[in-house]
Amino acid sequence: MKKSQARELATRALNEAVREDWPAVRKTFAEISADGRAVTFALMAWCDWTIAAQCKILGRPMPGPGEPAEVARPGWWNAETGKITLDADAVPPAARWAGRLVAARAALDEVQWKVLVGTMPGDGFKRGEFAAALLMGCAGMYALAFPGAGAA
Secondary structure (H helix, E strand, C coil): CCCHHHHHHHHHHHHHHHCCCCHHHHHHHHHHHHCCCHHHHHHHHHHHHHHHHHHHCCCCCCCCCCCCCCCCCCCCCEECEEEEEECCHHHCEEEEEEHHHHHHHHHCCCCHHHHHHHHCCCCCHHHHHHHHHHHHHHHHHHHHHHHCCCCC
């Protein structure tokens, strides 16, 4: 699958997640999951949108091409308590992985990116859980930063 096609699917999945249209998210997610390259491109897109949302929320400029983003260190929102934690060990492994993946992408740390992508579980269900954690975090951050807007 071409990068542009994967990004289009990633955009669709993000918009569906922001709208909380879970049946549509599952369908789009299945399309992305059918192609390993599409998964990687989707992960990149969701990280980039998370970084854009963080920059907006923090009032920081978006980085130029090849520049690392100045974003906060990874933090995780606990849906049960409504509180944010900066303790990576206090969140499920998939959420921890997603936060670290965004941080690696923001820092332009290709070595860490590859390590993290390489540590995704091989099992389809577990692998999907990790990608879904990134998508859900991205959707929450995007909705907070850009209320009422869809991803472009």
